Amino acid sequence: xxxxxxxxxxLITATGQRVTLRCSPRSGDLSVYWYxxxxxxxxxxxxxxxxxxxxxxxxxxxxxxxxxxxxxHSELNLSSLELGDSALYFCASSTKTGGxxxxxxxxxxxxx
Amino acid sequence: GQQLNQSPQSMFIQEGEDVSMNCTSSSIFNxxxxxxxxxxxxxxxxxxxxxxxxxxxxGRLTAQFGITRKDSFLNxxxxxxxxxxxxxxxxxxxxxxxxxxxxxxxxxxLSVKP
Numbered sequence: 001x002x003x004x005x006x007x008x009x010x011l012i013t014a015t016g017q018r019v020t021l022r023c024s025p026r027s028g029d030l031s032v033y034w035y036x037x038x039x040x041x042x043x044x045x046x047x048x049x050x051x052x053x054x055x056x057x058x059x060x061x062x063x064x065x066x067x068x069x070x071x072x073h074s075e076l077n078l079s080s081l082e083l084g085d086s087a088l089y090f091c092a093s094s095t096k097t098g099g100x101x102x103x104x105x106x107x108x109x110x111x112x
Numbered sequence: 113g114q115q116l117n118q119s120p121q122s123m124f125i126q127e128g129e130d131v132s133m134n135c136t137s138s139s140i141f142n143x144x145x146x147x148x149x150x151x152x153x154x155x156x157x158x159x160x161x162x163x164x165x166x167x168x169x170x171g172r173l174t175a176q177f178g179i180t181r182k183d184s185f186l187n188x189x190x191x192x193x194x195x196x197x198x199x200x201x202x203x204x205x206x207x208x209x210x211x212x213x214x215x216x217x218x219x220x221x222l223s224v225k226p
Contacts, residue, residue: 002154033213043155043200043216056213090154092214098204099143099162101214103154 003027004104006091012110018079021107023091025072031055031094032074033101034066038087049074050096081111118201118217124225125195131188133220135201143204144177144184145214150197158199159186196222 003026013019025032034046045058049068060066063081068074078085088108092101118135125131135144143162147155159170161177161184168175172189184201198221202214 002156004154035214042218043202043214045213045215048213058213100145100157100160102157103147105154106152108152 002102004093004102006104006107010108014112015081017081021076021089023074025093026102029093029095032068033092034076035090036087083111086111116201116203116217122221124223125191126225129191131191134185135217136183137203140181141203141205145202146175146186147200148197196224
């Protein structure tokens with residue numbers, strides 16, 4: 001158990017819908033990262049937050065957004081969902097803005 | 113997006129065999145991390161490397177940070193059935209700076225020889 005929690009574990013929704021994925025980092029970790037894992041693209045970095053502020057952006061679509069709250073949990077919002085958004089979404093956390101990252105169990109999103 | 117070249121893509125192991133895999137990059141990294149992922153689970157951190165030339169062990173696993181800072185190697189000695197899974201390398205270009213995101217290899221899938 002990495003200490004990072006993610007909910008929900010599974011999510012099935014229809015195209016055009018909006019969903020919110022939630023992540024709680026390990027106790028004491030200030031950085032939260034979101035990654036997308038699909039079969040053909042592997043693990044891709046989406047966005048990073050550090051102590052409530054956005055720090056880095058990767059290949060995140062404009063339809064996706066995230067935030068980190070004062071209690072350090074983070075939410076990833078995915079809107080206008082398309083079939084191609086079906087993937088595993090992982091949250092990871094670290095103490096600072098670099099070094100070891102610990103991953104949560106992921107949310108499997110299926111868009112039908 | 114940018115990715116590392118990880119090889120081999122897959123390999124079959126027989127219990128007791130040693131296993132080697134590696135990652136190469138066109139970029140210099142300040143940190144190399146190795147993860148193992150089981151089906152439907154999140155990646156689990158195995159080894160972290162922070163210095164060029166560093167050799168670090170975790171039980172039967174040994175990883176090295178290449179001298180050029182563009183490659184890393186992972187060796188598993190005396191493999192056992194529970195070593196089956198997908199192993200990922202990940203590189204980080206900066207440490208302690210504004211960006212801490214990881215760039216992942218595509219993985220090496222370890223399976224048991226039939």
